[in-house]
Amino acid sequence: MEAILEFLKSTGFYMIAQNWQVLLMIGISCVLIYLAIGKKFEPLLLLPIAIGMLLTNLPGAEMFHEDLFAGGHVNWSLFAGGEYYWNTLADGTREMVILKDGMVAPAGAEVLSIASVGLIDVLYLGVKLGIYPCLIFIAVGAMTDFGPLIANPKSLLLGAAAQLGIFITYIGVLGISGLGFEGLQFTQENAASIGIIGGADGPTAIFVTSKLSPELLGPIAVAAYSYMALVPVIQPPIMKALTSKKERQIKMRELRPVSKLEKILFPIVVMIFVSLLVPSAAPLVGCLMLGNLFRECGVTDRLSKTAQNELCNICTIFLGLSVGATATAATFLSPKTLAIILMGIVAFGVGTAGGVLLAKFMNLFLKEKINPLIGSAGVSAVPMAARVSQTVGQKENPSNFLLMHAMGPNVAGVIGSAIAAGVLISIFG
Secondary structure (H helix, E strand, O other): OHHHHHHHHOOHHHHHHHOOHHHHHHHHHHHHHHHHHOOOOOHHHHHHHHHHHHHHOOOOOOOOOHHHHHHHOOOHHHHOOOEEEEEEOOOOOEEEEEEOOOOOOOOOOEOOOOOOOOHHHHHHHHHHOOHHHHHHHHHHHHHOOOHHHHHOOOHHHHHHHOOHHHHHHHHHHHHHHHOOOOOOOOOHHHHHHHHHHHHOOHHHHHHHHHHHOHHHHHHHHHHHHHHHHOHHHHHHHHHHHHOOHHHHOOOOOOOOOOOHHHHHHHHHHHHHHHHHHOHHHHHHHHHHHHHHHHHHOOOOHHHHHHHHHHHHHHHHHHHHHHHHHOOOHHHHOOHHHHHHHHHHHHHHHHHHHHHHHHHHHHOOOOOOOOOHHHHHHHOOOOOHHHHHHHHHHHHHOOOOOOHHHHHHHHHHHHHHHHHHHHHHHHHHO
């Protein structure tokens, strides 16, 4: 009977009774699964995130241990199989002591936790060490054609303007924190991590947050990818509100052809220039341009295809599972999560508006007018944001084809968000 009782106490059903909040988290993960499969909201990444969230909140599964990454650091000693305890010293400070085989904790030592390494603990190292986002940027570079940006360099400014949402949101989060509401206190590192949602670039958001605010990784990742999936819903009302019918009907001349030499030199020049300007952005921009060079040089077709397919798919699975696993009940069910979701939509909206408004401003000085709708593509949701510009433009003028013009700001937004990430990391990292 004792053995049966011990078995029953070891089941997840018994543990749920001790922590009812996991039921709510399991429910949220099921909603995300439905959105990924039923509504096709960024399913390639939202589905792994949802499964990661589900696994980490199943009581007793022990697949992810937050203690291993406490304080934003990796406690390597635990990965070596050691046990540890927190020892309170005479001066009141605490130190972590590793217990080797056969050793016993001194009398009076407070045992905080003893954990074995789970599957997602190991996978999460790729997030914590910035490996997955950089590998995904290689894949993004291999799938990106920078031709429209090279043919129309002015679109680089539109991509830069769309990063306005990042910095406006940073200021807004600090403003909310200054109001003094309980549970809504954010550090500058937190504000920078929330602001990066405005770049509409999931890997960049994860890269910045894992370095500056790892405790907020789950909510920020879910918000970033959810808003990326909702680009066709969020952007059109903002675009229409900021432009007149006449502006939306502007037709743009066909872009000039771009030579192969230009396409080969572009990633090399950008890699060198950006890395010297913002060294903290070198991992992201360097990987992005490496992938693009695989695509354009013409002698590495196998590497280009591998980056676009196998590498991208494997990293997407591992990244999604790892990020989803950080969304535990303790970190996700808090007022901060709601604030992150609300400020994320502000970041996204301001970024969209920034690109549109700069295009309108540029038209005051240009002889050949720019259709301001392409400015909204400055957020780096590639190629979805460019398709939204095309769709809204064609509704106003069926003969208008803005897709290639919008791809210029769109790919510029990828570079811009990586540079913004490097700036934030260099300041607050």
